[in-house]
Amino acid sequence: xxxxxxxxxxxxxxxxxxxxxxxxxxxxxxxxxxxxxxxxxxxxxxxxxxxxxxxxxxxxxxxxxxxxxxxxxxxxxxxxxxxxxxxxxxxxxxxxxxxxxxxxxxxxxxxxxxxxxxxxxxxxxxxxxxxxxxxxxxxxxxxxxxxxxxxxxxxxxxxxxxxxxxxxxxxxxxxxxxxxxxxxxxxxxxxxxxxxxxxxxxxxxxxxxxxxxxxxxxxxxxxxxxxxxxxxxxxxxxxxxxxxxxxxxxxxxxxxxxxxxxxxxxxxxxxxxxxxxxxxxxxxxxxxxxxxxxxxxxxxxxxxxxxxxxxxxxxxxxxxxxxxxxxxxxxxxxxxxxxxxxxxxxxxxxxxxxxxxxxxxxxxxxxxxxxxxxxxxxxxxxxxxxxxxxxxxxxxxxxxxxxxxxxxxxxxxxxxxxxxxxxxxxxxxxxxxxxxxxxxxxxxxxxxxxxxxxxxxxxxxxxxxxxxxxxxxxxxxxx
Numbered sequence: 112x113x114x115x116x117x118x119x120x121x122x123x124x125x126x127x128x129x130x131x132x133x134x135x136x137x138x139x140x141x142x143x144x145x146x147x148x149x150x151x152x153x154x155x156x157x158x159x160x161x162x163x164x165x166x167x168x169x170x171x172x173x174x175x176x177x178x179x180x181x182x183x184x185x186x187x188x189x190x191x192x193x194x195x196x197x198x199x200x201x202x203x204x205x206x207x208x209x210x211x212x213x214x215x216x217x218x219x220x221x222x223x224x225x226x227x228x229x230x231x232x233x234x235x236x237x238x239x240x241x242x243x244x245x246x247x248x249x250x251x252x253x254x255x256x257x258x259x260x261x262x263x264x265x266x267x268x269x270x271x272x273x274x275x276x277x278x279x280x281x282x283x284x285x286x287x288x289x290x291x292x293x294x295x296x297x298x299x300x301x302x303x304x305x306x307x308x309x310x311x312x313x314x315x316x317x318x319x320x321x322x323x324x325x326x327x328x329x330x331x332x333x334x335x336x337x338x339x340x341x342x343x344x345x346x347x348x349x350x351x352x353x354x355x356x357x358x359x360x361x362x363x364x365x366x367x368x369x370x371x372x373x374x375x376x377x378x379x380x381x382x383x384x385x386x387x388x389x390x391x392x393x394x395x396x397x398x399x400x401x402x403x404x405x406x407x408x409x410x411x412x413x414x415x416x417x418x419x420x421x422x423x424x425x426x427x428x429x430x431x432x433x434x435x436x437x438x439x440x441x442x443x444x445x446x447x448x449x450x451x452x453x454x455x456x457x458x459x460x461x462x463x464x465x466x467x468x469x470x471x472x473x474x475x476x477x478x479x480x481x482x483x484x485x486x487x488x489x490x491x492x493x494x495x496x497x498x499x500x501x502x503x504x505x506x507x508x509x510x511x512x513x514x515x516x517x518x519x520x521x522x523x524x525x526x527x528x529x530x531x532x533x534x535x536x537x538x539x540x541x542x543x544x545x546x547x548x549x550x551x552x553x554x555x556x557x558x559x560x561x562x563x564x565x566x567x568x569x570x571x572x573x574x575x576x577x578x579x580x581x582x583x584x585x586x587x588x589x590x
Contacts (some may be wrong), residue, residue: 115257123256124126125427131532133167135421138514141272144162153569154507155467162517165219165480169187169433173531175512177272179576180514189499194577198501198537199330200342201533203314205558207234208232208234208235210237210238211337212232212290213235213238213424214232214238216240217238217239219245222245222248224509225239225244225245228414230330240273240276240277241277242277242278244277245278245279248279249279249281249283249310250274250282250310251283251285252282252283252284252285252287252289253286254284254285254286254287254291254314255286256269257269257291257295259293262504265499266372267362268294268295268297268298269272269298270298270344271295271299271300271333272300274299275299275300275301275451278301279301279306279308280301280305280306280307280308281307281308281309281310282299282306282308282309282310282493283310283311283335284293284309284310284311284312284314285312285313285314286312286313286314286315286541287314287315287316288314288315288320288511289315289317289319289320289323291472292316292320292324293320293323294313294321296323296327296328298358301471302327302328302522303327303328303329303330304329304446305330306328306330307330307331307332307333308331308332308334308335309328309331309333309334309335309355310334310337311320311335311336311337311339312335312337312338312339312493313337313338313339315339316336316339316341316342317339317341318342318344318345318349319347320342320347320349321342321346321350321471322349322350324350325350325351325352326350329354329489331354331355332354332356332357333353333355333356333357333358334355334357334358334359335342335358335359335360336359336360336363337359337360337361337363337563338360338362338363339363340364342363342365342410343365344365344366344367344369344370344373346371347370347373347374347377348377351373351374351377351378352377352497353377353378353379353575354376354377354380355380355381355492356380356381356382356383356386356406356513357384358374358378358380358381358383358385359383359384359385359386360385360387360388361385361386361387361388361390361413362387363389366386366388366390366391367388367390367391367393367395368390368391368394368395368398370388370391370395371386371391371396371399372397372398373380373397373401374396375398375399375403376398376400377405378403379402379432380404380406381406381407382402382407382408382409383408383409383410384407384409384410384411385409385411385413386411386412386413386415386416387395387413387449388415388416389414389415389417390417390471391412391415391417391418392417392418392422393418393419393421393425395419395422396418396425397425397429399425399426399429399430399468399546400429401429403429403430404429404430404431404432404470406430407432407433408434408435408584409433409434409435409436410426410430410435410436410437411432411435411437411463412437412438412439412441413437413439413440414439414440414441414466414572415440415441416436416440416441416442416443417443418441418443418444419443419444419448420444420445420447420448420451423438423444423448423451423452423519424451426453427451427452427455427456428455431455431460432457432458432531432583433456433458434458434459434460434461435460435461435462435529436452436459436461436462436463436491437461437462437463438464439465439466439467439468439489440465440466440467441465441467442466442467442468442469444451444464444467444469444470445469445470445474446469446470446471446473446474446477449464449470449474449477449478450474450477451553452477453477453478453480454481455482455524456479456576457483457484457486458483458484460485460486460487461485461486461487461488462478462482462483462485462487462488462489462535463489463492463517463540464488464489464493465489465491465492465514466491466494466496467493468491468493468495469495470490470493470495471495471496471500472497472499472500474501475490475496475500475501475503475504476503478503478504478507478508479503479504479506480503482507483507483509484507484509485507485509485510486510486511486512487511487512487513487516488504488512489514490513490514490515490517490518491514491515491517491524491539492516492517492518493514493518494517494519494520495520496515496518496520496521496524496526497520497521497525498520498521498524498525500525501526501528502519502525502528503527503530504528504529504532505531505532507532508534509534510531510532510534510535510536511531511534511536512535512536512537513532513535513537513538513539514539515539515540515543516539516541516542516543516564517541517542517543518543519544519545520545521543521545521546522545522546522550523545523546523547523549523550523551524548524550524552525554526540526546526554527549527550527553529554529557530553530554530556530557530559532557533557533559535557535560536559536561536562537559537560537561537562537563538554538560538562538563538564539551539563540563540568541564541565541566541567541568541589542566542567542568543568544568544569545547546568546569546570547570548570548571548572549570550570550576551565551568551570551571552575552578553577554577554583555579555582555583557583559589560583560585560586561585562586562587562589563579563586563587563588563589564589565588565589566589573590576588576590
């Protein structure tokens, strides 16, 4: 439920997700209109005046207290004793505007709540607009929110002073064009050096716009391009800079093998690569060189349908230092490909094999035997996984997170193997149709479990959730 806002209005339903927070700009440049809904407070409304100063309590050392205790005349009624009354203490700001108190108080509010509180008065806004309250958040700006329509009908780019005051180091721009990006660079004071991360989604940026953006914004080291279908592989060749350490490209129809060639040759310091491209083949994965082998620790190949076990061979030989690998949706990868991964990438801490329908229990045996450092394993929609595969996983003492969503052959007997995994902190069994209430109730033996997901699980009954609340009080059970 939404909590009440400053004036009793409902709080805007604007919750952060994966670090992205909806913070639209405002014409006045103060950033106070970064709330999408709700009744804004009156701008520049003065805070309540402080109460009149009161005298301190009497102490035995003061003339006032001695005269009073001796039964003498009250100094406040006049007379010589009134001259000895101490003056009022030095004035302190009221609690509502005491910056020391506010600096501690505002840490307890969400990003959207801070946006509302910043509209209360200038004192609150001054405290809240410190960069420390916004670290790690990324404002999302849509193209239509970047302009104000003047009475003459012309458009004026919004004032981004409020965003600059909060020191945002990353932005997500949605639906923008080359011109929008140029206007953003010209109007955001920190764009040239202060912006470290840029995300462009569903945008019409072309090769020229991409080149200008990366040339002008010299601080960008993390780049995301999603649903951008107007730039080409030639644009990547002309614009990618060696300073980029993290690159994510998804749903961009012009990205194929040559794009991987550009990435491998132009980004020697690449630490993280996420790629969703339907036309990338095994040949592209052979472009990675020894330079990436030393620096790249995370590789995500998402729905790369043409990748086979031969592509996996190229990956494990070119990138031996990977600690996180995702082959999610690479439907042609089989148990043999997983064996190559397990034998050659011993440093892996996270492995995602979700939506790989050819993976069987044999692959889990390879994983359990060789990947002793693995902490996270994702097996969502691996429809050929059975209880036998779970018995192999039960020997993994370092595994902390296990995802088995919609593994349709997992049964109660398989869950018994998991009861020996005392290191498990997160377990997802969402959509497993063969699990019964009896089998699930045995999970109370995993007393160290912190999160259990049972969404769309037929065996998860209201009585079972009540049972978990009593016997797993520290575990978040997702219904």
